[in-house]
Amino acid sequence: MTAFALERQARMTGLSDPMVPSPFRVQRVRRETYDTFTLELEPANGADGFPFAAGQFNMLYMFGVGEVPISISGDPTKPQTLVHTVRAVGTATQAICKLKRGDVLGVRGPFGNHWPVKEAAGSDVVIVAGGIGLAPLRPVIYYLLSNREKYGRLALVYGARTLQDLLYKPELEKWRGQFDLEVEVTVDTAATSYRGNVGVVTTLIPGVHFDPLHTLAMVCGPEVMMRFTLRELEARDVRPESIFMSMERNMKCAIGSCGHCQFGPNFVCKDGPVFRYDQIEAFFAKREV
């Protein structure tokens, strides 16, 4: 056996070759909406769990079908279970969304950087999420709530297309009921009988309570929504150095060597996916980069 093959085998046994997925077993599937599912996974090979930082993502592999980058949407303080919220939009994600308890999925990761939850200590935190953008932000909410005393005011502003598209409804209600977290939810369209907010998520920002001088904002959603959100945050005097956003690009390797996820000089897989707005402001304003 050649030296290279020996090394490769050692790495694979140690599950450290970043291009090789590890098998994870589905423990539970929860249907969030008609096309979005949350999967709870555990390592199939007896490993202890899956430590990660809020904002990181994994490459999820459907055996023989393909691989997709999906943010981790679980609780970083409870790494025994790996949680992913997946929307069925393509071949691989459609296959993933058909998995049942006991099925196996390949996982490689975690990749990428993370939301600045530690750096936010002492500040107010405003979380603005659009659509499935709430999934990469949910770990932040878990983390902040489990360290509640370290932060000032906390606010979640969340928008989705319709009521049926809202994620994590039971948790939204629980968070809203906590009294120490402001939760504002809106939908783009609703039936006339609806008594909640109707309108885009950006319309909620003027009314959120926070001190713009001591606030970190964390934003995730479609790029258009993030662009409009930035305007509203700036209108509230939040500085670009205090705004963080999660970007998305095509990914194949997730380790910075396939070249696909480039966004200007940044590789979204390793320089991101979380970026501080002032650091990418110039490229964010450009089209088709």
Next chain:
Amino acid sequence: MKGLSPQGRQPAVLERDHLQLLLDILGKRGYRVVGPTVRDRAIVYDDLTSLADAPVGWTDEQDGGTYRLKRRNDGALFGYTLGPDSWKKFLHPPVVRLWRAKTGGNGFQIIEEDEEVPKFAFIGVRPCEIHAIAVQDKVFLNGEYRDPSYEARRQALFIVALNCGHAGGTCFCVSMNTGPKATFGFDLALTEVLEADRHYFVVEIGTELGAEILREVPHKAASEEEKATAERIVAETAGQMGRTMDTRGIKDLLYRNYESPRWDDVAKRCLTCGNCTMVCPTCFCTTVEDVTDLTGEHAERWRKWDSCFTMDCSYIHGGSVRASAMSRYRQWMTHKLATWIDQFGTSGCVGCGRCITWCPVAIDITEEVRAIRRSERGR
């Protein structure tokens, strides 16, 4: 990267025919010897065990969108400059199986690859190509994840560099500070000298291993005159460059000009064929393919060369981020000359000129830079 300076090791002289012995020694030591050969009317890199297979008496004429082989009136072994191939085809192969897996056990099991790592000896590496290998080293070996296959091939690599006896029609290594003389990164570096009654190589020794290999081949110390001849040849080459590129402040120049109308001008010409990315020695984009057999029980993951010119490259849910030809050409060029510097600390371009030669519509990267600079002066 082999960076041992050749200082302190005196250059040697190798007679033309004895070069064959060098190839033989390398073969005996278990190297797979690859070098230039003529095929399909171009100079390509392939297995080279016999000097008879080298491009004896051939040269190339290159310009924008043009490549022709022409007969020389002498027997030069390496009288050409560069073909469409680059050494990345061996160090970062176009098609690689990353792993195999089968169902069973805990869902699926990875089957180990028992790939033999080839031990390569590259014959005839141009100075710009040495720089290109160094550029790719930074991509694959300097990050948090080191590519194990690339690393293994790099560590075993023996490089016989070849200083350039003339400049190609699209060469601009002088502008990029990458040639025409090899100054690092080689085990041995040759300069071919053809005189009326002699055909020899002045050999610089770059590493201990290079010295060791050379000891097994008949050679003698180079005389002052022979050394001067080699230096003169290379100096003349430096003065013949087919193209130039002003690289002063080029990163900021391109960062400032993402909205330049020049990109629309290029877009009218660019076919997004991706030739430039295939022939460029530093382009490294790849894609990953997951395949399975009909039983669904066996899966493989393959890595293949890709290009930023494809629509797939930037595809996310429902559309490509870079849909227009303009945005894809702009991505390639600004990556190569600007964002690469922020990513890896060097330019991505080594001035080899292949992208100019092999572009079917003769888009010239040096001309595009010139045009963007000009457009600023006009303001």
Next chain:
Amino acid sequence: MTMETLERVLAEHPFFKGLERPYIQLLAECASRVRFDAGEVIFREGEPANLFYLIRRGKVAVETFAPNRGPIIIQTLGEGQVLGWSWLIEPYRRRFDARAVQLTRAIVLDGECLRGTCEEDHHFGYQLMKRVAHLMDQRLQATRLQLLDVYDGVRS
């Protein structure tokens, strides 16, 4: 609410921020409190537009009626937001329906009276028009983003 309190409320409201004191007093004279029960219709499309509202508490739905879809909520407005600008734009008619979704308390201002003052005092008119224009700009941006249907990226 006394006149002083009403003045203070108007002066502190973002919509009237920066307006000179005499104008605030004038507004206060054209203003009063109003309350709508949940489900109560505030105005209907087509009606003359002579009043506008600063919502103090509660929620109002701006709606329209589509023949084969019934009533559709365009947007809801909440605390601190302004309902209605047609009182200042010809032909002074409501373009949409407005209905209180929850119990809503608001300050109602007499737009018809203010229109007259705008005609006589162009500086005052300009100040109001600037603010209404800004309001429209914000609503338009929100509406356009809503049109894009961004969360449904796959089908679009």
